[in-house]
Amino acid sequence: MAASDNSPYQFAKLCKRCACLQLRSTTLDDIQLRNPSVGEWSQEQEVDLDWNVTNYLSIALHPVGDKCDACEFLRRVVKWWRVYDESVRALEIKRVPVSLHYVFTLGEADQYGLKALRIRLRPDGKEFHIDCPVTAATDLDMGTPLRLQPHLSHINEESILWMKSKLESCVSHNHFNPDKTFIPDRLLDVRENRLSLVLTKDLQPQDAESHRYAALTYCWGPEPHASKQLKTTRDNISQHQRQIPEFSLPQVIKDAVSVTRALSVPFLWVDALCILQDDVSDWENQCAVMERIYGNAYAAVAATFSVNCEQGFLKNTERILVPFRTHFDSTCALAIYSPPYLINDVNEVSDSPWARRGWTFQERISSTRILMFSKGNIYVKSKYFNESTGGHRVTYEEYYIMLDRVTIDSGSKAAIYQEWSEIIAQIHPRRHQLTRKTDFLPSIAGIASLFSKRLNDDYAAGLWKNNMHQSLCWAAGEVDKPSHQDLLQRLRAPSPYIAPSWSWASRREDFSFLLYRPDLSAGC
Template identity: 30%
Template sequence: MDDTQEPTLPKRVIKISPLEEPLRLRLMISHGKTGRYATLSHCWGPPEMSPLTTTSHNFEAHLKAIDWAKLPKTFQDTVHVTRQLGLTYLWIDSICIIQDDTEDWLTESAKMGTVYERSEVTIAASHSVHSWQGLFLNRSSQSPPIPLPNFDPRSKDLCIYAEAFLKDYAAIQPESGPLAKRAWATQEWLLARRMIFYCRDRILWSCQTITQEETGEKRYNTARNPKWKIITEHYSERQLTKATDRLVALNGLVSELSKRLNDSYILGLWKNALPDQLLWQVSQQVKEPSNPLQLPSWTWASVPVGIRYMIIKNAKNHCRQIDTSVSGSITITARLKRIYDLRDGGDHRLNGLYPGICGAVGGDVYASNAKNTPRMFSYVVDRDNAECGWAVLDHSISSDASLPPLYALALMGSLTRKASEQDYTVPSGAQSSSKIQEYWILLLEAQDLATHTFTRVGVGKVYGQEYWKDSAVQRVTLV
């Protein structure tokens, strides 16, 4: 965005009187007017702590004036910061969107990505649980840094600070505050050009290039990483008041990314990134599946927990063709094989069929955190009763329940790696193999074998070309 040109204001903004005049606020309809404005990123809090909202009942009154006394402390602090920055306009979701008008909410919430991207600065109440706490929380007495004298004449402008060791490092991290757990904040943080994070013990300034503390120390802000797989990993663990907003809360971000990527977005994934983005796994145990939107099984948005993408290095696409449908199904032409069995993923010693894969399986399982999902992690077993891979199911299965027939669909395959590499050490006494072939797979359950229609039930990895010797390339549809 060109900083020399004023952006078009959102449909509605809060107009604030300048510093030299008495403080006055009112809701203003912009009618396409341009101007520089600030935005607020905040937690609404529980229902009993809800902030001031604009509804169809008070809309006309807000156009005339907004009662200062009714504003929660966070909103009041944000108004003061906005005035001090010399800005006239402020956008706050609860006031600038008519909350009891479904059509207005759907229309304006879809524009949130643009609203935050065009904002001059986004003010983030990072550590405030609700909007009545304010931006400025009580700080620890140990946190203020102390300037030290500088006696070096060659660096008179150099400032050196000393500070006490922080026992609670989370108090100065935006990622550790309650706002970072709010799903709607994801697009606000990623699209904002500039941000001021108000943490409990520190204020941080962040732009698209750097993040810096009030002390001048530079920081790496993981919450502003623009890579989609990292975005969805963080986002999937965040909280939503309405489970049905699991994809809606990303619409603004998706709208902006679509322009940059020149790609098609499909229910949480990007078409040009398939099959890579199909290879996600749940990061915690799912005891009670919940899919209120009835989303297809292949999207991470269909599970009610956080997800992690499988670690994939030096891999090639093994799918001959991938087609998407407006109905939400994906058709993939790839190698398919019936899985003989899954064995409970206990800590017993592996007895792999193929020489040299024991270390590979152990290293990959450890790196993927697959064992953080008890009752969902299993070893893939060949018909010779040998473990030749591993899998993580999307939902837990009770110990007395039997598995339905499952199938492995090969999506990606690695370049060969030497078994002598450090993380692939062959156990003593095992016959060494010079090369290991790895395959990233989806675990599927058949819905209709006649039409080759399947649902996803998990993800995994198998080792060795021998595993696929009795398989065939088939065209399957995932729903």
């Protein structure tokens, strides 16, 4: 994106062909959009932008260094349209002419407003179109002759109904519930637009639904962002029990509160506010039950693309901004979005900052149900169910396995040991980032506690005493061919100390387990 010299917006860099996306008040005068008179009602007017290519494959072709954000945006939209639309996938598409049009629709007070950028495609003599929503970039941009709608958000009537429906469907399917009697020691009460910290031991004993809670999983981010995180400490816990001013929250927690309220869930768990951040003992105790906290939540809420706690996750950001210049020569911005139903890309979650954070690994696989908010879509996942707001079933299993609680609860010891190995095999030290390397084992302490109870076995640096013969069957991954000197350096005890050299947890490189060895598991 490129910002103009005097503009607060990050406008898209446009090539000569895409400059037609920019609008001026004089352009609207030329279009001569008018309010309908009696007998002339038309729900929409389509304006040809004189943007045409004879083959969609050439949309983003530009000389080296002459990048166009709009062309790249259009290329992505058309690519996902081909994947999404079954009738298109069946066509032998060689040349697809493409044209662009702005669509104005009749709104309140019988006035036309800019609604969408329409991409018209004509493959093999057929005709299709894709409507990309157009809105105001900010609330300040709504008062223009374009009569733009508010910017898109993941929280709207349609998405709320969808999330509630999918979550209730998961609950009603009688999937394994970890522990209906469990509730975290502290929760945020989000009812009645007043936020406060509650000690759950003081809550009235009622049915489980009245104590439903969501659990936020997100990235704090590096400094200086992490230090701006509002935290509960021994000094301010009494104040937080009275009230937590919502203006003092970082944006990611504000958004989580909004989601929790929209889902009609009374409580929310957030690590920064529900763990005493200056009490080592409390921190260790809560880490040990982290699996239960996320596993028993009505839903985990994942802010997948928020790089830090100051970046929210509810605004749809899969968009480009283009300028609109008024008669008074002031510049406003309109936002053009990818259609949400076209964005079913597992990579936008698997490659997100959230997926690369070490602590979120345990939070993710421990969750019974999880809502993942990406730049342009919402994904809901459970052990048995994956779907997005576009209606597509999405397969994540190779990326995002979740605890097999049925096996852990009622399987044989051999099966439970195998489940542990399969879970740990998903850890990638190079990928899963931790602010402190010594947090590696604490970041999976909750899962280890669950397995320890089921196995009645001693846990040692990621391995199990009664299954040591299998636990030691791991190998360091070979991502390169180090020199002899580099190899010797890698074999030295790393600093800071994390685990003994015989444990996979001691490695900075990726590792793998010899998962399926019947000769080793026989008789176990």
